[in-house]
Amino acid sequence: MATPLPRDPIADARLNWERHGWSEVAAPMAAITAIMRTQQILLARIDGVLKPFGVTFARYELLALLSFAHGGALPMNKASALLQVHPTSVTNAVDRLQGVGLVIRSTHPTDGRTTLIELTPEGRALAGRATAALNVEVFAQSGFTEQEVDQLIRVLGSFRRDAGDFA
């Protein structure tokens, strides 16, 4: 996994698809496979940067979301919807983050069913430092040109809209 392969395995897969009568879909197959692989590479970089902070990407995303919320607090179901993850994933993430003192739970003042998640001062400080680290070490050297970034945002934005992520 460390040594580069002599050939692009995804380009080879595309050739195999074409050789076996699937020319029509060989290109989209290659594009989708490339997205899967790129996500793996990026997630490994992100988790590497976050490791010293003791949080995973999923937990960092929750901290970052809270840090931008008015009052630094959000209902569980709101966080679940905005992060587009299962409610039990939020419960799990909040459990861990609360266990290390980065967030606290409280009951919604007017709806007793709703649990609010709130950043502690430590959580807010860590979110700020982790964001700075990610920005400098990952996003500022993404490996994409400005034009490529614009293309990705446009292409994947319309894909996500068509997939029902947002209106």
Next chain:
Amino acid sequence: MATPLPRDPIADARLNWERHGWSEVAAPMAAITAIMRTQQILLARIDGVLKPFGVTFARYELLALLSFAHGGALPMNKASALLQVHPTSVTNAVDRLQGVGLVIRSTHPTDGRTTLIELTPEGRALAGRATAALNVEVFAQSGFTEQEVDQLIRVLGSFRRDAGDFA
């Protein structure tokens, strides 16, 4: 997670980044976050199509790789390198696939350290049917235009090369 959000959460995150002094990296942050989310959507679709076949995407990828190998067999370490996954992941996948009779292990004829993975007739048949299903139900209706597919292949290809995936 079913109802579309009124606004694009990634576009909102980008605005938050810009408002907090990270304008320089707001766009690449949005592009990378979009890649992460797109991968989730695609993986859910793929796993949904593969579910009736009783295999996950990771295990399907191994079957597909073997089906294109000369003789339908590959050493474990070769499969690990080509799929770009950890050797223990291959061991795990082969364990499961062997357990349901889709692959068999054998010792390399000239190097006793090496284990060969080989498709059974059942494994080859299932790989063919699963590939057809994925091609028709996912890749043929990816949601990307031809031009977008070409852009993704080009942009993500150079990214993967720069990341050290291949020479």
Next chain:
DNA sequence: TATTGTTATACTCTATAACTATA
């Protein structure tokens, strides 16, 4: 000694179903 693969272990994230509490 170096390489290949397995085993044991652990930790992610994810998802379903059953359950409690509140509206």
Next chain:
DNA sequence: TATAGTTATAGAGTATAACAATA
């Protein structure tokens, strides 16, 4: 009845370290 969240349980992928067998 419907909603919000938790709990229990299960399964997926990933990774490290220790180990056995072979080169």
